[in-house]
Amino acid sequence: MAKKKVPEINGSSMADIAFIALIFFLMVTTMDKEEGISRLLPPIPPEDQKVENQEVNRRNIIQVKINSNDRLLAGSQPMDVSQLKDKIKEFMTNPYDDPNLPEKEIKDIPGLGPVPVTKGVISLQNDRGTTYQAYITVQNELIKAVNELRDDFSMKTYGKKYSKLDEERQEIVRQAVPQRISEAEPKDVKKK
Amino acid sequence: MAKFIKENKGELPQMNTSSLPDIVFIILMFFMVCTSMRQTETKVRVRTPQASEIAKLERKDLASYIYIGTPSQQYQKEYGTDSRIQLNDVICKDNSDLSSIRDFIAAEREKMSEADRPFMQVNIKADQDTRMGIITDVKQELRRCSALKIMYGARKGGIQK
Numbered sequence: 287m288a289k290k291k292v293p294e295i296n297g298s299s300m301a302d303i304a305f306i307a308l309i310f311f312l313m314v315t316t317m318d319k320e321e322g323i324s325r326l327l328p329p330i331p332p333e334d335q336k337v338e339n340q341e342v343n344r345r346n347i348i349q350v351k352i353n354s355n356d357r358l359l360a361g362s363q364p365m366d367v368s369q370l371k372d373k374i375k376e377f378m379t380n381p382y383d384d385p386n387l388p389e390k391e392i393k394d395i396p397g398l399g400p401v402p403v404t405k406g407v408i409s410l411q412n413d414r415g416t417t418y419q420a421y422i423t424v425q426n427e428l429i430k431a432v433n434e435l436r437d438d439f440s441m442k443t444y445g446k447k448y449s450k451l452d453e454e455r456q457e458i459v460r461q462a463v464p465q466r467i468s469e470a471e472p473k474d475v476k477k478k
Numbered sequence: 479m480a481k482f483i484k485e486n487k488g489e490l491p492q493m494n495t496s497s498l499p500d501i502v503f504i505i506l507m508f509f510m511v512c513t514s515m516r517q518t519e520t521k522v523r524v525r526t527p528q529a530s531e532i533a534k535l536e537r538k539d540l541a542s543y544i545y546i547g548t549p550s551q552q553y554q555k556e557y558g559t560d561s562r563i564q565l566n567d568v569i570c571k572d573n574s575d576l577s578s579i580r581d582f583i584a585a586e587r588e589k590m591s592e593a594d595r596p597f598m599q600v601n602i603k604a605d606q607d608t609r610m611g612i613i614t615d616v617k618q619e620l621r622r623c624s625a626l627k628i629m630y631g632a633r634k635g636g637i638q639k
Contacts, residue, residue, distance in 0.1 A: 300499035308506045315513035320535035322526070322601065330621045367513060414611030418604050419527040421613075422632055426529040457614040 309401050323425055328468070346388040346405045352424055354415025367423055374431035378406050378463070393461070397454065398443070401462045411470040425467075432465045439463050502586030514538065520546035522564045527606040540597050542586040544579070546612060547605035562639045563616065572590065573612060575618040583623045603631035 343392070350361040358365055360373050380387040388406035395401055408428055411423055436448045438457045444451060448459055524547040535541055545564040551559040553569065563570040565582040587595055599619055604613055620628060 287587045297496070297499065301495070304499050304506060306501035308502060308509065311506065311509045311513065314516055315509065316516045317513045320541065320601065320631070321633060322534055322535070322540060322631040323529055323531065324599075324627070324629045327617060327621050327626040327628060329624060329626060334617065351626050411608045412614070412635065414609060416610040418608040418610060418613060419606035422527040422529050422606075422630055425630070426632075429531040436531055467529050 296430060323422065325425075329477065343389070343405075344388055347409055348374070350410045350424065350428070351406060352412045352416045352420055354413040356417055356420035358424065367427055368426045370459055371434070372425050373407065373430045374428060375435060377408075378404050378431065380404065380406075382447055395461050397456050398462070403464065407466045407468055409468050409470055429465070429468055432463065436460070436463045439452065487562050518543065518545075518564075518567055520545055520564065521550060521553050521567070521569050522562055522605070523550050523601050524605050524631075525607075526603060526631045526633050529632040532632050532634060535599070537597070537600065540590070540594055541601045541629070542583070543601045543603060544582075544616060545603050546608050546616070561612055562607070562614070573615075576615060579616060579619045580623050583620070583625050589624075597627070598625060599627040599629055599633055600625050601629045602623065 324384070348361055351360070358367060360370055361377075363414070364371065377387055380390065383390075388404050389448065390402040390404050392400050393403040396430065410424065410428070435461050439462055440448045440451055440455070442447060444455060445458075451459065479549070491547055522545050524545055544559060547564075548554075548561050549569060557569050562574075563573065565578060570578050583600070587598060592597060602613065602616065617628070620626070
């Protein structure tokens, strides 16, 4: 009984087939990374809710405004975007207990103990004519300021950077250095 | 010494190409893993603004996209050159009529599984030269639909002034 030989499959076209599949994938897929700045919008207050007079102490609020020419106003003085971060950091830390800067509250954080936590709130307001880039740049600076403060805090307490901490400690740092950026209800400053 | 006399005279041996399919398959695998299917065709031109403090989108399947920008060349005849909102594959007819956003969000919610719905994230991809007016309108509408988790699409880069 002679064994019948199975003819071998010619594999020379395999490369071509693979190339076609490769080109197909190159065409229909994208490689762009999804990145951006995450934010949480405030919920719309129900209509029947009476307007509570949320009297926040004036010293606890910093107003950041961007006008239609992308000019920036922080506190009550016009400034460049590059100065904003330091201004915010000074506002949030209030190193010399200036009576014009936000007060601090001793808060007992579980797992760490009492820590002075600022009561400062950043209020961001923009015009309808502001460009998106300017808006994002300012948002970015605000987040950067808070992130640097968090880094400082975790360096002081744990000797590590914020991003290197574990989940639990990150939560503690988040409580100690809150990121309170409120976006004011849009005012129709200049409707087109 | 006859042993060492070369048999082929000047002719180059054929290259062995039997591993070529394997190489191509590896490249193919790389692309399959690293890329994602294109879902919508963007009809508006979007150059996302630059920022440095950006975070990565954690779960792509939870994100819905709203594109805002000027219509690209072939749609300019129909929609003009003003900033427009694009949902799925259509450019919104009227910028002031935002009810389509409501429908869009409702439809996107419907698509997700019940457990995932609270984590839905709306990714706003707007062009860097867009005016904030239109984005504010979109944001207000999103608040009304209680789609509160949003992400401003941005790309890594230095702060330009």
